[in-house]
Amino acid sequence: MSDESTEPRAAPSRAAVIEAAIRARRSVRGLEGPPLAPAEVESLVALALTAPAPHHTLPWRFAEVTPARRSALAAAMGEAWRADLEADGVPRPQQERALARSRRQVEEAPTLLLGCAVSEGLRVYSDERRARAEWTLATHSFGAGMQNILLAASARGLAAFWISAPLYAPEAVRAALDLDAAWQPQALIALGHPSAAYRPFERPTPDLGTHFVRR
Numbered sequence: 001m002s003d004e005s006t007e008p009r010a011a012p013s014r015a016a017v018i019e020a021a022i023r024a025r026r027s028v029r030g031l032e033g034p035p036l037a038p039a040e041v042e043s044l045v046a047l048a049l050t051a052p053a054p055h056h057t058l059p060w061r062f063a064e065v066t067p068a069r070r071s072a073l074a075a076a077m078g079e080a081w082r083a084d085l086e087a088d089g090v091p092r093p094q095q096e097r098a099l100a101r102s103r104r105q106v107e108e109a110p111t112l113l114l115g116c117a118v119s120e121g122l123r124v125y126s127d128e129r130r131a132r133a134e135w136t137l138a139t140h141s142f143g144a145g146m147q148n149i150l151l152a153a154s155a156r157g158l159a160a161f162w163i164s165a166p167l168y169a170p171e172a173v174r175a176a177l178d179l180d181a182a183w184q185p186q187a188l189i190a191l192g193h194p195s196a197a198y199r200p201f202e203r204p205t206p207d208l209g210t211h212f213v214r215r
């Protein structure tokens with residue numbers, strides 16, 4: 001008897017499809033052109049805006065960084081990073097390599113999105129502890145919005161990865177892109193089409209023994 005059933009296969013459940021999409025998402029740093037169409041970028045941002053957020057707020061903003069602004073953005077972030085590397089005593093050749101790689105990622109991404117957090121709608125506390133916690137709520141939900149973009153991009157066969165450099169140089173980023181003072185730059189997402197040669201880093205098998213307890 002053959003193992004191959006002639007019965008039509010049942011379609012995977014909605015849960016199975018979503019779970020497979022979550023597992024399949026990877027940070028793909030090998031990006032090729034062309035840039036995403038404006039409507040595609042807008043639909044990804046619209047998905048980010050459905051992320052869970054504190055107190056029914058939408059404490060995020062996104063900006064597509066056009067090619068005209070890329071050099072200024074890379075230079076602004078690079079200058080801030082260079083000062084940090086210098087203060088850390090990182091040798092010059094190592095600094096140059098890191099900065100050149102970062103500049104290439106910003107300048108060569110087919111599409112580049114900047115994500116910012118804003119405090120609009122958040123509760124205002126006079127004490128530092130709760131004020132910091134409230135801001136953390138906004139940045140938690142920012143991460144959820146970013147994950148929506150990463151998941152949707154992956155499901156569409158696009159390549160994408162997170163770039164955290166703006167978080168370390170928010171004022172420089174805001175100035176380079178002429179953004180509203182209320183926008184707090186958090187991260188970039190580079191987007192494009194996956195280059196055939198790129199292989200993501202090996203991902204460790206999920207280990208609940210280390211990462212999960214019941215109390």
Ligand SMILES: Cc1cc2nc3c(=O)[nH]c(=O)nc-3n(C[C@H](O)[C@H](O)[C@H](O)COP(=O)(O)O)c2cc1C
Pocket residue numbers: 025026027028029161162163164165200201203
């Ligand atoms: C908050 C955050 C910051 C990250 N910053 C960077 C970054 O600056 N550059 C980069 O290449 N990847 C960055 N990543 C991607 C991680 O390196 C990546 O998610 C991790 O290695 C796991 O790989 P995977 O996304 O393929 O599962 C960041 C991810 C997160 C969530």
